[in-house]
Amino acid sequence: MANETKAKTAGKLGGKKLVTQSKVTMNFARHKSDFNFGKVALVALIIIVATLLFTKFAILDPLDQKTQALNELSSKQTQMDILNAKLAGWDELQALYGRYSYGWMTEDETNLVERMDILRLMEKKILPRARIEDFSISQNVLTVNLEGITLEQTSSLVTLLEEDPLVQSATVYKASNDDDAIKEVNLVVILAKEVSENG
Secondary structure, three states: OOOOEEEEEEEEEOOEEEEEEEEOOOOOOOOOOOOOHHHHHHHHHHHHHHHHHHHHHHHHHHHHHHHHHHHHHHHHHHHHHHHHHHOOOHHHHHHHHHHHOHHHOOHHHHOOOOHHHHHHHHHHHHOOOOEEEEEEEEOOEEEEEEEEEOHHHHHHHHHHHHHOOOEEEEEEEEEEEEOOEEEEEEEEEEEOHHHHHHO
């Protein structure tokens, strides 16, 4: 259809006639659309791919990592439970065998001189020179009651004991005499473990 226009006279303006055009018919012919399906499909494809990539890297991969971490933690917890079950009796075992090592001793106990070393000292230094009535050992202190020894022998015994690396000091606290012979001597010997170990 062709457009038909009709000129209308609208009056005079300054001595001239004004002519306006008016459309008296309508054109229903379709114009060719600019819609391009290929471009729309490409944009839609890009949006879908971007969404899938975002879903994979931002949601699924971190979720998978968390799941793997939880599975690993569960596995480690199971291993820990098995080990704890195997070690259930360890405290009793440690208490049972702890007395055979120095780990159970206090600091004072580890500083004690070995009792066998004290007995050897008595056997080598004291017994050949006097008769031992009785003795006691407390911490690192040896107390000996002697009989049948003179003052001179007592003095030489003290000197002999103090020369031993196991002895820190030796002191006579009480002596009762009968004529030339001393009836009873109370001898206190302080021992030193560290000198004994290094010597």
